[in-house]
Amino acid sequence: MSASSEAEERRVGSADVEAPGRIWFGYIAAVGLVVIGAITTDLLAFGLAGVMLVATVLGERYRARVAARLAADRRPDLADLVTRWARGWAFARYFPRPERVAGGVRIEVGEPGRRVEWVAIDEPETLSGLVDTVAATPEAWLSVATADPAGVRPWLLEGGLGSDSQEEALMSIDLVDQVSRDLPDGYAAEIERDGGRITATVRSAGKAGEVAASGRIAVIGADAVVDRIHTEPDHRHRGLGGAMMTVLVAAAREAGATRGILVATEMGEPLYAGLGWQEQARLVIARPATPRTPAESHHQ
Numbered sequence: 001m002s003a004s005s006e007a008e009e010r011r012v013g014s015a016d017v018e019a020p021g022r023i024w025f026g027y028i029a030a031v032g033l034v035v036i037g038a039i040t041t042d043l044l045a046f047g048l049a050g051v052m053l054v055a056t057v058l059g060e061r062y063r064a065r066v067a068a069r070l071a072a073d074r075r076p077d078l079a080d081l082v083t084r085w086a087r088g089w090a091f092a093r094y095f096p097r098p099e100r101v102a103g104g105v106r107i108e109v110g111e112p113g114r115r116v117e118w119v120a121i122d123e124p125e126t127l128s129g130l131v132d133t134v135a136a137t138p139e140a141w142l143s144v145a146t147a148d149p150a151g152v153r154p155w156l157l158e159g160g161l162g163s164d165s166q167e168e169a170l171m172s173i174d175l176v177d178q179v180s181r182d183l184p185d186g187y188a189a190e191i192e193r194d195g196g197r198i199t200a201t202v203r204s205a206g207k208a209g210e211v212a213a214s215g216r217i218a219v220i221g222a223d224a225v226v227d228r229i230h231t232e233p234d235h236r237h238r239g240l241g242g243a244m245m246t247v248l249v250a251a252a253r254e255a256g257a258t259r260g261i262l263v264a265t266e267m268g269e270p271l272y273a274g275l276g277w278q279e280q281a282r283l284v285i286a287r288p289a290t291p292r293t294p295a296e297s298h299h300q
């Protein structure tokens with residue numbers, strides 16, 4: 001991807017806005033009045049036709065403005081969402097508070113091979129600078145939130161970064177909208193709170209209460225960021241993931257959160273989508289080193 005107008009067009013967050021249709025009735029009525037005027041030679045009919053035409057055009061403009069405003073209100077501000085997610089994710093993991101940079105955030109992850117990570121949107125003006133910075137920084141990662149991963153990858157490559165073939169998904173939800181799932185029989189869930197960090201552990205009733213699933217939600221103000229949702233392989237596809245999300249979201253709402261944000265792995269995406277979460281962007285992960293193996297996890 002080059003910093004071209006094409007890239008500008010697919011700028012993150014620029015969701016397509018469907019333009020409202022024409023007010024055909026107004027045009028037809030205006031033409032009808034012109035015809036009546038021509039037949040009757042009545043100037044009033046011509047005058048009314050003019051008024052009808054002007055009213056129709058003004059009505060269309062007003063409708064278009066209202067539609068654009070509604071679409072803008074509905075469209076999440078992706079840079080803001082990325083920043084809020086990063087803040088909650090870092091909090092969930094006890095990382096230092098992320099630093100805001102142009103186009104995104106910088107997070108001190110402090111893990112081997114991933115000392116620092118930038119998470120940014122695909123704004124050409126800011127991303128090109130970040131690509132250079134990441135390429136020149138040892139043990140750095142760059143995650144790019146975008147509507148167009150295929151457009152971003154070549155650009156990362158040109159900047160000397162390899163991107164993983166797997167993507168993640170930045171998702172969000174109004175917490176009241178999450179579908180509830182009951183815990184299946186034979187399991188019990190516990191909740192532990194550490195400030196705004198809420199951890200759920202699901203144990204199997206048998207086998208001396210072995211841990212079958214676990215996950216965390218971090219509450220910062222109105223935001224609840226989901227992290228490390230995991231079901232042990234032997235216990236998958238029994239509804240534990242959905243039930244654990246139900247328990248976590250209930251606890252987050254009790255703590256005052258209203259909005260859920262998460263970054264989903266390919267495995268997690270169908271689970272969250274089934275619970276009502278909406279994808280807001282794809283996340284392309286890049287780094288100067290060799291791409292990860294599929295077994296590694298990025299943000300969960």
Ligand SMILES: CC(C)(COP(=O)(O)OP(=O)(O)OC[C@H]1O[C@@H](n2cnc3c(N)ncnc32)[C@H](O)[C@@H]1OP(=O)(O)O)[C@@H](O)C(=O)NCCC(=O)NCCS
Nearest residue numbers: 229230231236237238239240241242264265267268270300
């Ligand atoms: C993603 C993950 C947490 C899902 O956990 P899970 O306990 O299997 O989740 P659920 O059982 O609630 O739902 C998973 C699927 O099982 C299905 N399912 C739920 N109850 C079921 C039942 N009783 N019988 C059969 N299938 C069932 C669900 O419909 C869902 O189907 P889908 O994947 O086609 O949407 C788990 O696969 C995992 O830990 N993966 C590795 C780590 C990871 O990627 N975590 C996600 C981070 S974002």
